[in-house]
Amino acid sequence: MLNSHFGEFPKLHEAFKQHFLIGAAVNPMTLDTQRELLTHHFNSVTAENEMKFERLHPSEDQYTFDDANRLVEFAKANGMGVRGHTLVWHNQTPQWVFEDRNGSAVDRETLLARMKSHIETVVTRYKGSIYAWDVVNEAVSDKSGELLRTSKWLDIAGEDFIAKAFEYAHAADPGAQLFYNDYNESVPEKREKIYTLVKSLKEKGVPIHGIGLQAHWNLEHPTIDDIREAIERYASLGMKLHITELDVSVFRHDDRRTDLAAPNDEMLERQAERYKQFFQLFKEYSDHIKSVTFWGAADDYTWLDNFPVNGRKNWPFLFDTEHKPKQSYWDVLDVARS
Numbered sequence: 001m002l003n004s005h006f007g008e009f010p011k012l013h014e015a016f017k018q019h020f021l022i023g024a025a026v027n028p029m030t031l032d033t034q035r036e037l038l039t040h041h042f043n044s045v046t047a048e049n050e051m052k053f054e055r056l057h058p059s060e061d062q063y064t065f066d067d068a069n070r071l072v073e074f075a076k077a078n079g080m081g082v083r084g085h086t087l088v089w090h091n092q093t094p095q096w097v098f099e100d101r102n103g104s105a106v107d108r109e110t111l112l113a114r115m116k117s118h119i120e121t122v123v124t125r126y127k128g129s130i131y132a133w134d135v136v137n138e139a140v141s142d143k144s145g146e147l148l149r150t151s152k153w154l155d156i157a158g159e160d161f162i163a164k165a166f167e168y169a170h171a172a173d174p175g176a177q178l179f180y181n182d183y184n185e186s187v188p189e190k191r192e193k194i195y196t197l198v199k200s201l202k203e204k205g206v207p208i209h210g211i212g213l214q215a216h217w218n219l220e221h222p223t224i225d226d227i228r229e230a231i232e233r234y235a236s237l238g239m240k241l242h243i244t245e246l247d248v249s250v251f252r253h254d255d256r257r258t259d260l261a262a263p264n265d266e267m268l269e270r271q272a273e274r275y276k277q278f279f280q281l282f283k284e285y286s287d288h289i290k291s292v293t294f295w296g297a298a299d300d301y302t303w304l305d306n307f308p309v310n311g312r313k314n315w316p317f318l319f320d321t322e323h324k325p326k327q328s329y330w331d332v333l334d335v336a337r338s
């Protein structure tokens with residue numbers, strides 16, 4: 001039904017083939033419902049949830065790889081790359097990882113042994129199929145004056161849980177590029193913390209190759225100047241950069257409306273303008289930026305539906321709910337051609 005018109009539209013990944021990969025986060029449902037769109041425009045996929053700790057390793061002796069395998073097979077069958085997401089995170093990690101049989105906290109050695117075993121198993125399984133892994137996700141704090149966020153990883157293992165995760169991942173697949181990934185990555189105060197963390201890892205000789213900028217952005221924030229500053233600062237560490245979770249909410253931060261059935265013209269124009277500026281920047285820095293992944297593919301499915309405002313739909317992508325190109329798509333394509 002949705003598919004007949006796809007051939008008419010230039011493929012995004014071909015338009016940017018000199019610059020970077022074009023990726024989308026997918027899940028078992030969208031692998032079916034967005035199949036045509038995905039295979040037409042994208043040459044990289046990421047599991048929205050299916051490679052997270054709780055999904056792959058729900059209890060100590062049990063691994064569940066079916067959904068992740070299906071994604072990797074889909075990518076192979078369609079000549080796409082896979083970005084792995086994510087090995088160590090404070091969220092979506094099961095309780096058992098941090099507790100003994102009586103429910104008390106495990107000691108540092110036990111936790112690191114569990115981390116190692118998880119990373120070895122997962123990274124080895126997909127060795128050669130995954131070009132980059134988000135090894136550690138969101139370890140930096142948003143709180144003023146605090147470098148690392150409080151988490152069980154930090155509480156139990158201490159701050160070198162981060163270095164250990166990279167070492168274990170590198171040992172399991174020396175060919176995979178290893179990333180530190182975070183949000184609010186363009187906010188100056190957090191940017192400096194991410195910079196400080198990655199710089200210290202690099203100085204210790206930790207095998208880290210890149211920084212993932214999640215890029216959950218909106219019509220106003222962050223400013224182009226702040227994004228440029230973040231790209232330059234991270235690139236100055238000699239890191240590769242990936243845009244890992246790009247979406248552009250059509251709501252300004254203080255806009256809490258829940259009555260819109262569709263985005264209005266003003267939103268769509270502003271969104272197109274923003275996307276154009278972002279891709280101009282990505283292209284300008286394409287010596288550093290090697291992959292640009294959207295956190296979804298089209299407006300029929302986005303994690304921003306009902307978040308952070310319940311009962312509110314969002315329309316954050318280049319393609320609408322019927323997978324038709326929006327003005328944002330045409331403006332991004334113009335950037336590739338200019």
Ligand code: GLA
Nearest residue numbers: 048049085137183214245303
């Ligand atoms: C973070 C995580 C993603 C995802 C989003 C929300 O950005 O890195 O895996 O959970 O939140 O969908």
